[in-house]
Each structure stands twice: as C-alpha cells, then as structure tokens.
Amino acid sequence: xxxxxxxxxxxxxxxxxxxxxxxxxxxxxxxxxxxxxxxxxxxxxxxxxxxxxxxxxxxxxxxxxxxxxxxxxxxxxxxxxxxxxxxxxxxxxxxxxxxxxxxxxxxxxxxxxxxxxxxxxxxxxxxxxxxxxxxxxxxxxxxxxxxxxxxxxxxxxxxxxxxxxxxxxxxxxxxxxxxxxxxxxxxxxxxxxxxxxxxxxxxxxxxxxxxxxxxxxxxxxxxxxxxxxxxxxxxxxxxxxxxxxxxxxxxxxxxxxxxxxxxxxxxxxxxxxxxxxxxxxxxxxxxxxxxxxxxxxxxxxxxxxxxxxxxxxxxxxxxxxxxxxxxxxxxxxxxxxxxxxxxxxxxxxxxxxxxxxx
Amino acid sequence: xxxxxxxxxxxxxxxxxxxxxxxxxxxxxxxxxxxxxxxxxxxxxxxxxxxxxxxxxxxxxxxxxxxxxxxxxxxxxxxxxxxxxxxxxxxxxxxxxxxxxxxxxxxxxxxxxxxxxxxxxxxxxxxxxxxxxxxxxxxxxxxxxxxxxxxxxxxxxxxxxxxxxxxxxxxxxxxxxxxxxxxxxxxxxxxxxxxxxxxxxxxxxxxxxxxxxxxxxxxxxxxxxxxxxxxxxxxxxxxxxxxxxxxxxxxxxxxxxxxxxxxxxxxxxxxxxxxxxxxx
Numbered sequence: 001x002x003x004x005x006x007x008x009x010x011x012x013x014x015x016x017x018x019x020x021x022x023x024x025x026x027x028x029x030x031x032x033x034x035x036x037x038x039x040x041x042x043x044x045x046x047x048x049x050x051x052x053x054x055x056x057x058x059x060x061x062x063x064x065x066x067x068x069x070x071x072x073x074x075x076x077x078x079x080x081x082x083x084x085x086x087x088x089x090x091x092x093x094x095x096x097x098x099x100x101x102x103x104x105x106x107x108x109x110x111x112x113x114x115x116x117x118x119x120x121x122x123x124x125x126x127x128x129x130x131x132x133x134x135x136x137x138x139x140x141x142x143x144x145x146x147x148x149x150x151x152x153x154x155x156x157x158x159x160x161x162x163x164x165x166x167x168x169x170x171x172x173x174x175x176x177x178x179x180x181x182x183x184x185x186x187x188x189x190x191x192x193x194x195x196x197x198x199x200x201x202x203x204x205x206x207x208x209x210x211x212x213x214x215x216x217x218x219x220x221x222x223x224x225x226x227x228x229x230x231x232x233x234x235x236x237x238x239x240x241x242x243x244x245x246x247x248x249x250x251x252x253x254x255x256x257x258x259x260x261x262x263x264x265x266x267x268x269x270x271x272x273x274x275x276x277x278x279x280x281x282x283x284x285x286x287x288x289x290x291x292x293x294x295x296x297x298x299x300x301x302x303x304x305x306x307x308x309x310x311x312x313x314x315x316x317x318x319x320x321x322x323x324x325x326x327x328x329x330x331x332x333x334x335x336x337x338x339x340x341x342x343x344x345x346x347x348x349x350x351x352x353x354x355x356x357x358x
Numbered sequence: 359x360x361x362x363x364x365x366x367x368x369x370x371x372x373x374x375x376x377x378x379x380x381x382x383x384x385x386x387x388x389x390x391x392x393x394x395x396x397x398x399x400x401x402x403x404x405x406x407x408x409x410x411x412x413x414x415x416x417x418x419x420x421x422x423x424x425x426x427x428x429x430x431x432x433x434x435x436x437x438x439x440x441x442x443x444x445x446x447x448x449x450x451x452x453x454x455x456x457x458x459x460x461x462x463x464x465x466x467x468x469x470x471x472x473x474x475x476x477x478x479x480x481x482x483x484x485x486x487x488x489x490x491x492x493x494x495x496x497x498x499x500x501x502x503x504x505x506x507x508x509x510x511x512x513x514x515x516x517x518x519x520x521x522x523x524x525x526x527x528x529x530x531x532x533x534x535x536x537x538x539x540x541x542x543x544x545x546x547x548x549x550x551x552x553x554x555x556x557x558x559x560x561x562x563x564x565x566x567x568x569x570x571x572x573x574x575x576x577x578x579x580x581x582x583x584x585x586x587x588x589x590x591x592x593x594x595x596x597x598x599x600x601x602x603x604x605x606x607x608x609x610x611x612x613x614x615x616x617x618x619x620x621x622x623x624x625x626x627x628x629x630x631x632x633x634x635x636x637x638x
Contacts, residue, residue: 020376020377021376021377021378021379021534021539022378055538196437199509246378249623250623251378278619279589281582281583281589282582282585283582284583285583293572294577294583297572297576297577297583297584297586297587300587300590301582301583301586301587303619304589304590306619307619310619335593337589337596
C-alpha cells in the first residue's frame with residue numbers, strides 16, 4: 001500500500017477528483033504545500049473561478065493564468081494558477097495553426113469565441129490540456145490538478161476523447177470538406193441539413209459556424225494528437241488520482257461511482273481523502289450527570305460520537321466491493337471549527353492530512 | 359411574514375446553488391411543504407438522477423433533458439422529420455455547440471410551457487449544478503444578443519419574459535452556513551439580480567446546527583466533555599455568524615433547514631424537514 005505522503009513524494013501528476021463541495025480545492029492546496037515541504041517543485045492548477053484556491057492559499061490579489069510562486073517555508077517550491085479557459089484555448093489554436101493568419105481568422109470568429117468561452121466540456125478539455133503543458137514545463141516536477149466542479153465530475157476524464165469524437169463527427173467532416181474541394185461557404189450552407197439547422201438557430205449563427213470550421217481545416221490532426229497525448233498522460237504511471245469525499249451518504253455514493261469510472265478507464269485511485277469529518281474527543285463519563293448543564297455536555301459528546309460513527313460507516317461502505325484497490329490509503333480529515341482562507345489555516349489542514357508519524 | 363408565503367407568489371421556483379449545498383434536499387422539502395398547503399405541485403429535474411422520485415413517492419416528477427426538449431420543440435413547430443434526423447445522427451449536439459445556450463433555452467422553454475399550461479400551482483425546478491445556474495438563466499439574454507428571428511429567438515424572448523416577471527418565476531438560492539459557500543451565494547445573488555434580472559425568493563440555509571451555547575467551562579479542562587462542547591459551540595457560532603451575514607448582505611427572508619447528521623436522506627427525512635417549515 002502506498003500512502004498519500006509517498007504519492008506526494010513520487011507522483012508527477014496528482015489529480016484531485018470528487019463531487020462539488022467536498023473540499024477538493026483545499027485538499028489540492030494542502031498536497032501542494034506538503035510537496036514543497038518535501039523539496040519538490042509543485043504547481044497547483046485550479047479551474048474553479050470562485051477564487052477558492054486563492055482563498056485557501058491566502059493570495060490576496062487572486063490567481064492568474066500564469067503560475068504565481070508562493071511563499072513557503074521549506075526546501076521546495078509551491079506555485080499556483082487559475083486556469084483561464086479562453087486564453088488556453090487561444091494558445092492551443094496558435095500552436096496548431098499553420099500560420100499566424102489562420103490563427104487570427106479563427107480567434108476573431110464569433111462562433112469560436114462562443115465555443116472557447118462557454119461550450120460545455122471546453123473548460124474540462126482545457127484543464128487537461130494545461131495539465132499536459134505544465135507536465136512538460138521544466139520549472140515543475142509535480143502538477144496537482146483541482147478538477148472542475150462539473151455536473152457529474154467525470155467530464156474531465158472524458159473531455160479529450162469527446163474532442164476527438166467531435167472532430168470525427170460527420171457534420172464536422174462535411175463542414176470542412178468544401179475547403180478541400182475549393183467550394184465556397186454559401187454552397188456548404190445550402191446543404192439540406194445545414195439549411196434546416198439554419199432555420200432553427202438563425203442564418204448568421206450558422207454562417208459563423210461554417211466559417212469557423214473552414215478556418216479550422218488542417219488543424220484537426222494536431223488537436224487529435226494532443227488529445228491522445230493527454231489521454232496517455234492521464235493513464236501513465238506517474239499520474240495518481242486522489243479521490244476526495246466528505247462522509248455524507250450522498251457524496252460517498254458519488255465517490256464510489258467515480259472510483260468505478262476510474263477503474264473502468266484503467267486509471268487507479270492512489271489514495272482517498274475524506275474531508276470534513278466530525279472529530280472524536282474521547283470517552284464520555286460512565287454515567288449521564290443529573291445537573292442540566294452537565295447533562296447537556298454529556299449529550300453533546302454522545303451526539304458527536306454517534307455522528308462520527310455514522311460517518312465512518314458511510315466511508316467504510318466506499319471501501320466495500322472492488323471499486324477501489326484493496327487496502328487503499330484513506331485519510332480522514334476532521335472538520336476545523338472555522339474555514340480555510342489563509343496560509344496558516346492551510347498549514348493546519350496539511351498537518352491533519354499528513355499527521356506526524358511516531 | 360410567513361416564510362412559506364413564497365410558494366404562492368410565483369408559479370415557478372428554480373432552486374439554485376453550488377454543488378454539495380443540498381439543492382435536491384431543498385427541492386424535495388419545498389415540494390412537500392407546498393403539497394401540505396394543498397397546492398398542485400410538479401417537480402422538474404434536469405440532471406437525470408432518480409433521487410427525487412424516491413424522496414417524493416407521491417409527487418409528479420418530470421425529467422427534462424436538453425435533447426428531448428429540443429426534439430419535442432421542433433416536433434411542435436412542424437419540424438418533426440428534422441427533429442428525428444437531428445437526434446438520430448447526434449447532430450443535435452453540434453447544433454447546441456453552434457449556438458451555445460440553445461439547450462438551456464429549450465429546457466427553460468419547456469418549463470415556461472408547463473407554467474403557462476396552468477395544470478400546476480407550483481413548479482419546483484431542481485436547478486443545474488455547480489455554478490451553472492447563472493449561465494443557464496442567462497442563456498435567453500445571450501441568445502437574443504446573437505440570434506435574430508426564427509423559432510429559437512421567439513422561444514428565448516418568451517423565456518426572458520418569464521424570468522423577468524416576479525409574479526411568474528423566482529429563484530431560491532441555497533447555501534450552507536459556512537464561509538466559502540456563503541461567499542459564493544452572495545456572488546451568485548448579485549449576478550442573478552444584476553445580470554439575469556430574476557427575482558430572488560427566500561434564501562435557504564441548509565444543514566444549520568442551531569442550538570444553545572453549551573457551558574463548556576463547567577467541565578474539567580482537558581476533558582472530552584469540554585473539548586466536545588467547545589467544538590460544538592464554535593460550529594454553532596460560525597453558523598449564527600454566517601446566517602447573520604447572509605441577512606445583512608442580501609436582506610432576503612431566510613428559510614432554515616436543520617443539520618441532519620450523517621444520515622441518508624429519504625422520504626421520511628424530507629417529511630420531517632417539511633414539518634419544521636409547516637409549523638412556522
């Protein structure tokens with residue numbers, strides 16, 4: 001069994017995944033901090049625009065699309081960035097375009113701006129793309145990804161293959177075909193199926209789309225190869241998935257679902273983190289006191305104990321069955337009375353995630 | 359003011375909030391409380407999860423998916439052959455790509471159609487997850503900015519009218535009484551008011567640990583009793599402070615759902631939570 005600490009010491013990529021609201025971002029930041037203490041050069045990537053990572057790291061000005069180095073008292077380095085989907089997509093277009101003119105034609109297209117900014121799945125794909133670029137960046141030896149809060153939390157894994165499928169789509173092929181045959185845009189738009197789509201969505205939207213696909217022609221191979229490389233990186237030995245959950249029945253259920261999806265994709269979960277657990281405080285006195293105030297304290301301790309046990313039972317149900325490798329390292333992180341939004345609070349989370357060994 | 363009054367002020371209530379705050383729980387409790395008031399209730403679910411049917415065994419639950427709604431829409435506009443062709447070839451996804459927000463518009467259009475149909479007194483929508491609510495509700499405005507004319511633009515217009523009318527539609531924002539979720543709820547509230555222009559109903563604060571401050575210092579220092587009481591007091595103080603912050607920043611009526619520690623949400627738990635509201 002590999003411990004979470006060993007993963008932080010050895011992995012090239014750590015992907016924190018789990019459903020929304022379970023503390024993925026804080027976990028990612030704490031892993032990064034631990035990595036820096038181990039002497040590694042770690043970069044934490046967040047996709048969540050809600051500034052959670054900036055809050056968790058106590059970065060007052062917020063994070064940017066370029067990595068910022070944070071002050072860490074240790075031998076290594078901790079960097080952090082917040083993914084800007086549109087900027088990353090623009091960079092990908094520039095890198096794959098045959099020349100600057102093709103790149104500009106695409107970047108100026110209205111349909112492209114829509115796709116780059118808001119197409120569902122784009123954000124996930126760009127996160128995977130950025131992961132790939134940072135992995136190749138010699139400044140860092142560990143990339144930690146805080147996956148986007150998607151509808152079902154699986155889109156991140158599916159995004160690269162979705163893109164590949166999209167490129168292979170018959171309509172896409174049809175839209176790009178005319179350039180190869182030297183036909184004009186309006187001829188494409190005259191295709192019956194496109195005329196129909198145009199009737200539904202409006203002619204100018206369609207014209208933009210056709211112009212985009214034609215400008216895109218020739219770049220699909222580069223995009224597909226890149227998508228394949230990202231898929232390969234996610235499946236490589238250096239990439240470990242850290243499943244983050246909270247000890248509630250519904251989030252545990254989602255975590256199990258996620259674990260099964262990873263297993264089917266031959267991606268192994270390296271460790272489990274169960275956040276926001278009710279702490280234990282020790283045993284209550286043998287008898288419930290008579291005095292009301294004392295009895296209230298006794299009841300409180302019993303209540304918290306009962307909650308703790310229910311939570312552990314939920315968490316244990318995640319480890320039943322074969323969704324996760326047997327004996328997987330699981331860390332229970334107790335709830336802090338307050339919230340994490342400073343480096344010192346993050347340091348406490350880190351010490352809870354990596355308790356000192358005796 | 360009766361905090362449950364909102365169920366009769368507008369026919370559509372869209373439950374919105376970040377992932378993990380308990381939107382589905384709130385949807386179920388609102389529906390249950392409205393049924394107890396004698397209203398005809400429809401619950402709409404967008405994620406394809408079967409949870410709400412289990413939580414509300416005697417209530418009508420409709421699942422609306424974008425592709426089904428688009429197909430149905432085209433059908434209803436004399437484009438049934440096109441609809442079939444679009445769905446069978448998977449081109450519907452590309453259509454949605456060509457015109458972002460089109461999938462949201464047809465879903466909202468379907469909700470609008472049910473609202474106009476008058477069969478229900480209250481339609482509770484378990485909103486889309488994870489910060490998608492703003493994009494979802496902005497789809498009509500966004501689409502109207504790019505598409506002129508055609509059936510979709512008409513649909514977007516009608517949806518925008520519904521969203522802007524407080525007598526027809528309101529958003530119930532859900533949050534947890536913790537710092538980060540409250541920050542996010544405040545940001546969402548501002549965006550919904552200013553960018554979408556939709557009316558905000560009461561804000562629902564879920565999983566609140568409400569109770570008296572325990573006299574921790576009556577227990578011996580270093581004892582389990584004392585540590586547990588201090589922990590509980592700190593949690594309750596945080597919850598009180600965060601609830602006060604919500605009120606101070608938003609000035610909206612607040613509905614509270616108590617913390618139900620660790621247990622699995624089931625139909626019975628929904629009943630009990632609705633008891634808490636029916637009593638007020």
